[in-house]
Each structure stands twice: as C-alpha cells, then as structure tokens.
Amino acid sequence: MSAAIDNHWYPVAMISGIDAPRETLLLGKKIKLGREDGICWVKDASGTPLPTVERFGHLWTSPGQPNRDLFTIPEADSPGRRLVDVGSVKVKCSPLRAVENFLDIAHFPFVHTDILGAEPHTEVDRYDVKIREEVDEVWATKVKFFQPQAAKSAAGGITTEYMYRVPAPTCSVLYKTCPPRPGEWDIITLFVQPLTDEWCEVWPWMALYDDDSTMSEMVSFQQLIFMQDRSILENQLPRKLPLDPGMEVPTQADMTSVAYRRWLKKIGYTYGAQLVAA
Amino acid sequence: MNWIAVGLAKDVPPGVVIPSRIEDTEMAIWCTPSGRYHAWSDRCPHRGMRLSHGFVRGETLACIYHGWQYNQTGSCDYIPAHPKLTPPDTICVPTYTCVEEGGVIWVSLNSVDDPLPVLGARVPVRSVPVSLSAKDVAAHFGAAGFTTIAVVSDYDTLLAVQPCTDTMCVLHVLAAPDADRKEVSRWVEDLRTTLEGVPA
Amino acid sequence: MILYDYVLSARCYKVRLMAALLGAPLTLQAVNFHPGREHKSPEMLVLNPNGTLPILKDGDTVLTDSADILRHLTSDHPEWRSADDDTWLAFASNLNDSLGLARLHDVIGYAADIDTARTAGVTALRKLEAHLTEQRFDDLIFLTGKAPTIADIACFPNTALAPDGGVSLDPYPSVRLWMRAIRSLPGFIEMPGIHRLHELAHPA
Numbered sequence: 001m002s003a004a005i006d007n008h009w010y011p012v013a014m015i016s017g018i019d020a021p022r023e024t025l026l027l028g029k030k031i032k033l034g035r036e037d038g039i040c041w042v043k044d045a046s047g048t049p050l051p052t053v054e055r056f057g058h059l060w061t062s063p064g065q066p067n068r069d070l071f072t073i074p075e076a077d078s079p080g081r082r083l084v085d086v087g088s089v090k091v092k093c094s095p096l097r098a099v100e101n102f103l104d105i106a107h108f109p110f111v112h113t114d115i116l117g118a119e120p121h122t123e124v125d126r127y128d129v130k131i132r133e134e135v136d137e138v139w140a141t142k143v144k145f146f147q148p149q150a151a152k153s154a155a156g157g158i159t160t161e162y163m164y165r166v167p168a169p170t171c172s173v174l175y176k177t178c179p180p181r182p183g184e185w186d187i188i189t190l191f192v193q194p195l196t197d198e199w200c201e202v203w204p205w206m207a208l209y210d211d212d213s214t215m216s217e218m219v220s221f222q223q224l225i226f227m228q229d230r231s232i233l234e235n236q237l238p239r240k241l242p243l244d245p246g247m248e249v250p251t252q253a254d255m256t257s258v259a260y261r262r263w264l265k266k267i268g269y270t271y272g273a274q275l276v277a278a
Numbered sequence: 279m280n281w282i283a284v285g286l287a288k289d290v291p292p293g294v295v296i297p298s299r300i301e302d303t304e305m306a307i308w309c310t311p312s313g314r315y316h317a318w319s320d321r322c323p324h325r326g327m328r329l330s331h332g333f334v335r336g337e338t339l340a341c342i343y344h345g346w347q348y349n350q351t352g353s354c355d356y357i358p359a360h361p362k363l364t365p366p367d368t369i370c371v372p373t374y375t376c377v378e379e380g381g382v383i384w385v386s387l388n389s390v391d392d393p394l395p396v397l398g399a400r401v402p403v404r405s406v407p408v409s410l411s412a413k414d415v416a417a418h419f420g421a422a423g424f425t426t427i428a429v430v431s432d433y434d435t436l437l438a439v440q441p442c443t444d445t446m447c448v449l450h451v452l453a454a455p456d457a458d459r460k461e462v463s464r465w466v467e468d469l470r471t472t473l474e475g476v477p478a
Numbered sequence: 479m480i481l482y483d484y485v486l487s488a489r490c491y492k493v494r495l496m497a498a499l500l501g502a503p504l505t506l507q508a509v510n511f512h513p514g515r516e517h518k519s520p521e522m523l524v525l526n527p528n529g530t531l532p533i534l535k536d537g538d539t540v541l542t543d544s545a546d547i548l549r550h551l552t553s554d555h556p557e558w559r560s561a562d563d564d565t566w567l568a569f570a571s572n573l574n575d576s577l578g579l580a581r582l583h584d585v586i587g588y589a590a591d592i593d594t595a596r597t598a599g600v601t602a603l604r605k606l607e608a609h610l611t612e613q614r615f616d617d618l619i620f621l622t623g624k625a626p627t628i629a630d631i632a633c634f635p636n637t638a639l640a641p642d643g644g645v646s647l648d649p650y651p652s653v654r655l656w657m658r659a660i661r662s663l664p665g666f667i668e669m670p671g672i673h674r675l676h677e678l679a680h681p682a
Contacts, residue, residue, distance in 0.1 A: 090584060248323065
C-alpha cells in the first residue's frame with residue numbers, strides 16, 4: 001500500500017466500548033487493539049505497536065507514519081454540547097462511497113423521507129464548494145435544504161443550513177443548523193474505518209446542543225438515519241467509487257461529491273476507488 | 279444465446295419492478311401501469327444505484343436514491359434536485375429487447391430475430407430458484423440447451439431455464455392448463471430437492 | 479401503552495407496525511441497545527429479567543414476547559386474527575433466529591455462525607415462498623387469507639430485512655408481492671432498511 005493511503009489516521013474503536021483485547025481489520029490487514037491501565041493500544045499482525053490518538057470518543061491509529069496530527073473540531077469543545085457515541089454499523093461498500101453519501105443532500109426526500117426531506121421539496125439550490133489548499137480539506141458551505149424533522153430536537157419543518165467538511169479521506173464533519181440554538185451549529189460526523197476496499201465499519205459521532213432528548217433518543221435518531229443509507233450503499237454498482245469522470249453522471253447538486261472525488265485523485269487516495277471505467 | 283425467460287408476467291404486475299439477471303448482466307424488469315414490460319440495465323447512471331430498488335410512477339421508472347425518472351426509452355426526463363432542468367439526452371439507461379409472450383417475460387441480450395420458444399398450450403405456474411448452474415440442470419435432463427426443457431411428468435411440464443450464476447439458475451415452470459397448480463408447485467419443489475441432491 | 483423500543487430491532491418494529499396499522503397510540507421509550515447495552519441495565523432488568531426487547535407496558539401488564547404483544551394489541555380486533563396464526567408466530571421465531579441473527583451479525587457484529595444462519599434463512603424463505611405461491615393460486619395474498627393478520631405482521635420484518643444479513647430476496651416473487659401488499663396497507667410505517675412505496679406519493 002502506498003504512503004498516500006497508509007499515512008492517514010483511521011478510527012478503529014469507540015473508546016467507551018473497548019474492554020477485552022480484540023481483532024479488527026484496517027485496510028485489509030488484521031490489527032489488534034485493547035486498553036491497559038486506561039491507555040488504549042493498537043498492534044499490527046506481527047505485534048508491532050502502531051501510533052494511537054484518542055479523540056472524539058474514538059481510538060484512532062495509522063499503519064503508516066502520519067505526517068500531521070489527526071484533525072480537530074474546535075467547535076465540539078464548547079461547553080453545553082452533549083457528546084454522543086452512536087456506535088458502529090458495518091456496510092458492504094467502499095469506505096469512499098459511505099463518505100460520499102454523507103456529503104449528499106439530494107437523496108433526503110427519497111431515502112430519509114419525512115425526516116431529512118420530503119417531496120415536493122426536492123430542489124437543491126446552488127452552494128459553494130472549495131478545496132481549501134491551505135488545510136488540504138474539502139468544504140461545502142451555504143448548503144440549504146427544507147427538512148420535515150431535521151434533528152431529534154426539531155419541532156417541525158425548517159430550512160436547514162449545512163456546512164460539510166472532509167478533513168481526511170474517510171472522514172466527514174457536518175455542521176448543521178441547531179434547532180434549539182439559532183446561530184450555533186450542531187456537529188455530526190461520519191468516521192469510516194476501511195475494513196477492506198469494499199467493506200467498512202462506520203462510526204458516527206455527534207456533538208449537539210439538545211437539553212431535552214435522552215442520550216438513547218439521540219443515538220436512535222442517528223442510527224435510524226444511517227441504516228436508511230445502508231441499504232442504498234450496499235446496492236451501488238460498482239462497490240468501489242469511480243474517480244474518473246464518465247462512469248457516473250453528476251449534476252450541480254453533486255458539486256461536493258465532484259470536489260471530493262477530484263481531491264481524492266489529487267492526493268492519490270485510491271483505496272476503495274475505481275480508476276478506470278469497467 | 280437468444281431468448282431467455284427472466285420472470286413470469288403475473289409476478290411483475292403493472293407498476294412493479296424486480297431484479298433479475300442473465301449471467302453477468304443484471305437487469306431491472308418492470309411493467310408500466312399500462313402493461314408494457316421493460317428490461318433495463320440494473321444501474322442508475324447517476325450514482326450506480328440498482329434501479330430494481332426503485333419505483334414506478336406513471337409510465338416512468340424512478341431510482342430510489344435521488345428519484346431520477348426514466349421514460350420508456352430509458353432516457354432520464356426528470357431530476358428532482360433540479361425540477362426546472364430538462365435533462366440532456368445523454369443521461370440514459372441501457373435497455374434490452376424484452377417481450378411478454380404466453381405469460382412469460384423474455385429477454386434477448388443480442389437483439390436477435392429468432393422466434394420465441396414454443397410453449398404449446400401450457401400456462402405459467404411459478405418460478406423457482408435452484409442452487410445449480412443452468413448447464414448442470416440441462417445436463418441432468420440430457421438436454422442440448424437450456425432455453426426450454428420439456429420434462430416428462432403428469433402435468434406436461436416445460437421448464438424455461440434462466441442462467442444466473444455458476445451456482446444458481448431459476449426454473450420458470452409451465453404446465454398443462456388443466457393441471458392442478460398446487461400439485462405442479464409441489465412437483466417442482468421435489469424436483470429441486472432432487473437436482474440439488476439434498477436429502478428430503 | 480409504553481413500548482421500550484430499539485429503532486433497529488425487527489421485533490420492536492413488529493409492535494410499532496401493528497400499533498400503527500390499528501391506529502393504537504404508543505409511547506416509545508428509546509433504549510440504547512447498541513452500543514449502550516441499556517437493555518441489560520439494572521433498571522431494564524427490573525422490568526424484564528430476560529434482558530430482551532421489546533417490552534410493552536400497558537397499565538399493570540408487562541409483556542416481553544413479541545408474539546404475546548401482537549396478541550395483546552389485537553385482543554379486541556378479531557379481524558386481525560386467524561386460526562392459523564400460532565403456526566406462523568412460531569415460524570416468525572425461526573425467521574428471527576436465522577435471518578434476524580444474520581442481520582445482527584452483518585450490521586453490528588453479533589457473534590454468529592453466519593453460514594448456518596443464512597442457510598437456515600434460505601430454507602425458511604423457500605417455505606414462505608411455497609406457501610404464499612399456493613395462496614396466490616387461491617387468490618389470497620396474505621399468509622392466512624384475503625386479509626392480513628398478526629401472522630403477516632410477525633413474519634414481515636425479518637423477511638423484508640433479510641438483505642441486511644446478506645440473504646437476497648431476489649428469487650422469491652410471491653414473497654416480494656406479499657411484502658408489497660403489506661407495505662400498501664393503510665397506516666403502514668417503515669423502518670430503516672424497508673423503504674416506503676414512493677409510487678404511492680403524489681407530489682405537487
């Protein structure tokens with residue numbers, strides 16, 4: 001595997017869920033992880049320790065030599081937010097397909113019907129997309145969409161504003177209108193562990209302002225949303241994400257995914273990608 | 279290979295879409311509300327989603343992922359994210375030759391003009407998946423090909439065999455019009471057990 | 479009535495669906511089954527020592543078996559009952575132990591002999607397909623007759639969710655038409671993995 005793929009940080013466990021040592025897969029290779037005296041560890045198949053970071057409630061590791069720290073989400077540290085460990089779901093699809101779906105809003109009326117979208121409110125207005133060279137991240141801003149029930153804390157339909165950020169090839173952070181606190185953003189993330197190039201474990205995590213919902217309700221809401229996506233993700237052909245134009249047809253609503261694919265190609269991130277039209 | 283049975287008309291009533299396949303060609307088979315059958319590539323050109331998971335609305339087939347609608351020629355004529363846009367002609371789904379005859383939906387992947395298989399007076403009973411290749415099923419009956427195989431039984435049965443994978447095919451079973459369909463259904467269950475070599 | 483509910487549980491969905499079809503009001507109490515294992519918490523074990531979901535609390539009555547709950551919900555609705563229900567409620571339990579187990583394995587990593595679970599699931603689906611095909615010969619679309627009963631509601635969730643556990647529903651036309659008939663019922667509600675029939679929507 002190339003450094004362009006190995007030298008990233010990947011989520012491999014929810015810290016609160018680590019008890020006995022266990023095995024998992026990362027980029028098709030077996031790794032072992034556990035916790036001793038409160039410190040999490042990860043080893044490769046030969047027993048060599050791998051670097052670790054504990055952040056956002058999850059344990060992160062890398063099979064290579066990451067040349068920069070794991071990204072941060074400074075807004076998540078502000079007081080009053082509730083940090084939600086959503087747990088993981090396994091999906092038979094490319095990790096890149098899972099991230100791309102997370103960046104997409106046009107599917108809301110059909111896949112998350114009456115929750116994140118509903119007919120006839122299907123139109124996607126133009127928004128801004130940029131590869132921010134200085135931080136090497138993809139950003140989409142001024143994304144707006146009408147949502148019948150934008151969050152567990154939303155009382156009725158509202159036009160929600162979104163910002164999407166791709167700070168690492170298999171991770172995305174969504175900043176979203178916060179129903180109880182106009183002017184603040186709720187933070188919803190999708191951290192994807194590539195088990196193989198066509199199989200992933202998805203770890204959503206959230207930092208929300210919500211004083212009313214129980215933790216179980218917030219977990220349920222996000223699991224419901226992601227499981228609605230899962231049946232889509234397992235039925236896309238090919239399972240890998242085509243990076244070359246021609247195989248799939250984007251429209252203006254897909255500007256974020258176009259930028260994401262272009263960025264993956266630029267940084268040489270080809271794990272889970274299909275480069276030549278089959 | 280010319281005509282292959284991919285389903286029974288009664289299993290795909292108007293307004294319904296189902297997945298089907300002939301070897302490596304995966305298809306969405308659907309019937310318009312006005313009763314026309316179509317066999318399309320099972321892949322939305324937008325993001326690769328299987329169209330067989332979609333829905334029939336009016337005389338169009340729509341993808342479940344983003345609701346893109348395709349008219350009967352396979353061309354996209356509506357994109358919900360851009361309701362005012364007329365989609366370019368280049369957005370279209372590959373289509374295959376598909377006809378309904380004798381209650382069976384037939385597809386030809388190479389658009390040949392061969393006549394359809396002769397069914398006689400037989401009527402469709404049911405479709406049954408078998409965990410064997412079509413070739414293995416044909417070999418079992420000593421048949422040269424597998425498009426249709428007449429099988430001696432009390433019901434004048436005919437099998438239209440649909441090759442799917444190396445380990446799966448579907449038998450579309452036809453029988454004499456006066457045959458008891460429940461008996462035929464149980465007969466084919468027994469036949470499958472024999473073919474698969476699993477002790478009953 | 480309070481349902482202690484897990485949003486991804488096929489068994490909890492049976493209860494939510496039955497109540498929705500009856501128009502019976504249900505208060506949902508979300509339980510963090512995964513990853514929280516809240517169903518094994520001391521508070522929940524007081525309510526149900528078996529540590530399972532769903533749990534239905536109706537006044538002083540507490541029910542923890544989904545078949546019992548379906549019977550309870552329809553106790554005043556003879557139109558939702560048939561003499562053959564018990565057979566199918568037992569069959570629904572097989573579906574849960576095969577297709578349901580395969581799904582939990584594939585989705586949230588439950589320990590399971592996955593090949594055995596899937597093989598048993600296929601055997602069950604073939605039985606279901608054979609029965610529903612014979613029903614259709616008599617112009618009956620549901621498991622026990624012309625109208626749906628608790629038999630259908632009990633068997634529907636784990637069947638419809640089979641693909642979540644890597645078991646294809648492609649080769650079962652009668653099962654597919656039966657599921658479509660259930661999804662078309664007035665008051666039908668979906669769960670993640672079971673899409674609604676968008677063809678029924680008529681947008682402006």
